[in-house]
Amino acid sequence: xxxxxxxxxxxxxxxxxxxxxxxxxxxxxxxxxxxxxxxxxxxxxxxxxxxxxxxxxxxxxxxxxxxxxxxxxxxxxxxxxxxxxxxxxxxxxxxxxxxxxxxxxxxx
Amino acid sequence: xxxxxxxxxxxxxxxxxxxxxxxxxxxxxxxxxxxxxxxxxxxxxxxxxxxxxxxxxxxxxxxxxxxxxxxxxxxxxxxxxxxxxxxxxxxxxxxxxxxxxxxxxxxxxxxxxxxxxxxxxxxxxxxxxxxxxxxxxxxxxxxxxxxxxxxxxxxxxxxxxxx
Numbered sequence: 001x002x003x004x005x006x007x008x009x010x011x012x013x014x015x016x017x018x019x020x021x022x023x024x025x026x027x028x029x030x031x032x033x034x035x036x037x038x039x040x041x042x043x044x045x046x047x048x049x050x051x052x053x054x055x056x057x058x059x060x061x062x063x064x065x066x067x068x069x070x071x072x073x074x075x076x077x078x079x080x081x082x083x084x085x086x087x088x089x090x091x092x093x094x095x096x097x098x099x100x101x102x103x104x105x106x107x108x
Numbered sequence: 109x110x111x112x113x114x115x116x117x118x119x120x121x122x123x124x125x126x127x128x129x130x131x132x133x134x135x136x137x138x139x140x141x142x143x144x145x146x147x148x149x150x151x152x153x154x155x156x157x158x159x160x161x162x163x164x165x166x167x168x169x170x171x172x173x174x175x176x177x178x179x180x181x182x183x184x185x186x187x188x189x190x191x192x193x194x195x196x197x198x199x200x201x202x203x204x205x206x207x208x209x210x211x212x213x214x215x216x217x218x219x220x221x222x223x224x225x226x227x228x229x230x231x232x233x234x235x236x237x238x239x240x241x242x243x244x245x246x247x248x249x250x251x252x253x254x255x256x257x258x259x260x261x262x263x264x265x266x267x268x269x270x271x
Binding site: 001002003004011012013014015016017018019020021022023024026028029030032033041042043044045049050051053054055056057058060061062068069070071072073074075076077078079080081082083084085087088089090091092093094096100104107108 | 149150151154155157202211212214215216217218219220221222223224226227228229230231232233234236237238239240241244246247249250252254255257258259260261262263265266267268269270
């Protein structure tokens with residue numbers, strides 16, 4: 001997320017809007033945005049409904065055994081079709097913005 | 109005579125403290141913690157923790173030197189020295205083991221997500237509240253202009269949350 005914020009200008013120029021989604025409440029996300037200085041959109045999926053529909057539930061991995069999202073990134077084109085997916089196999093390895101920007105060049 | 113005595117005392121003190129062992133142990137702790145507090149910030153040092161493994165290697169050299177020091181025959185308290193050396197040595201190994209477990213084993217314990225939307229598929233629409241509790245839908249996000257132009261796309265980033 002830190003690296004997305006750093007590349008935000010490039011994302012804007014590429015016409016790509018980054019959107020972060022987690023089970024955090026709007027308040028928690030607001031605090032995180034403020035503290036970390038993130039300026040892109042954060043959405044709250046507190047019951048993990050969308051996370052479940054996208055099959056990204058990491059069961060019991062949150063606080064007190066709460067269901068949370070596994071890390072995942074999807075690049076959608078303007079019709080909402082998936083053009084690139086990153087389902088990391090290791091929590092510590094994340095998609096790099098450079099890669100997303102590279103793929104986004106192919107979008108019309 | 110007085111001066112001679114003081115020198116002997118300070119010699120005894122440096123011999124008493126097994127500094128390579130303790131430096132090695134502190135370096136081990138540093139090698140562990142620095143990943144989560146420092147090196148996690150940059151993809152280069154995050155994706156593979158080579159900087160931390162390097163620090164662990166340096167720490168291992170010191171711990172090894174500490175072992176030679178701690179098991180030397182001229183230690184003032186040989187038994188105590190050996191016990192401390194073994195305990196601190198084992199703790200160092202445990203910290204390294206915990207690091208490997210966290211990064212390479214626990215980090216891989218993620219669901220397979222075979223049912224996730226795939227390339228070429230339409231991403232399911234949704235509607236979720238943003239940080240000002242305003243409901244935002246995916247179809248809306250796909251229409252709202254970016255940088256004054258119609259958007260080329262949306263990057264959905266699912267993350268664990270900070271609870």
